[in-house]
Amino acid sequence: MTTFVIKDLYVNITIDETINIIKTKLQQNNNTLITHQIISLIRTVLLQNYFTFQQKIYQPETGISMGSPISSLTAEIFLQNYEDKYIKQFLEAKSIIFYARYVDGILIIFDKTKTIPQNINTYINKIHNNLNPTHEEHNSINYLDLIIRRQHNKFNIDIYRKPTATDSTINFLSNHPIEQKWQHSDHT
Numbered sequence: 001m002t003t004f005v006i007k008d009l010y011v012n013i014t015i016d017e018t019i020n021i022i023k024t025k026l027q028q029n030n031n032t033l034i035t036h037q038i039i040s041l042i043r044t045v046l047l048q049n050y051f052t053f054q055q056k057i058y059q060p061e062t063g064i065s066m067g068s069p070i071s072s073l074t075a076e077i078f079l080q081n082y083e084d085k086y087i088k089q090f091l092e093a094k095s096i097i098f099y100a101r102y103v104d105g106i107l108i109i110f111d112k113t114k115t116i117p118q119n120i121n122t123y124i125n126k127i128h129n130n131l132n133p134t135h136e137e138h139n140s141i142n143y144l145d146l147i148i149r150r151q152h153n154k155f156n157i158d159i160y161r162k163p164t165a166t167d168s169t170i171n172f173l174s175n176h177p178i179e180q181k182w183q184h185s186d187h188t
Contacts, residue, residue, distance in 0.1 A: 001150055002117045003141055004106040004124060004133035010071055011063035012130035013078050015046045018064075021081045045070050062130075075103075086127045096120070100143070106133065107143050109155075 006012075019042060026035040049065035050057055064071045079101065090096040098109035110120060121135040140149040147160040170176050 001141060002108050002137045004135050006104040006131055006133045009075055009104040010066050011060050013063050013075055018074055018078045019043055021077060082127055102144060
């Protein structure tokens with residue numbers, strides 16, 4: 001098993017390239033007027049990519065802005081296009097047994113008889129100049145709410161719970177509702 005994390009995903013997505021991807025998909029419907037209108041709207045929204053941080057307004061030089069309602073959709077379209085173009089062939093060749101992505105985290109389970117992690121890493125890093133995922137190999141990983149362990153030739157999947165502090169208490173003078181402040185013992 002190997003994982004990749006795409007560092008600084010939003011600022012590394014090129015707006016013009018993403019608009020071309022969307023335009024290509026829309027042109028499959030053969031309605032040039034609607035395609036032109038949608039592309040014009042998307043271009044307007046994406047080029048006004050301002051965001052605030054610590055009460056200051058910024059406009060990134062590259063990429064899409066964080067916090068914009070359209071940014072996550074734009075990133076998804078961009079990444080799905082590259083998965084269809086480049087990752088799909090690994091899956092079809094059965095070199096990669098399993099591929100999953102959640103936002104900027106990628107989980108890959110591969111067949112060691114057909115490829116090695118370094119080849120996958122080299123290939124994924126050559127897909128796009130802006131996307132440089134970091135790579136780690138694991139026998140056990142925490143992915144979403146699961147812990148996946150590789151044991152010999154099979155996988156064991158269990159529920160993953162992040163460590164929490166159970167000895168914490170709520171200050172009685174806090175703004176929490178009174179019901180949450182009472183102890184579970186007698187209220188006298």
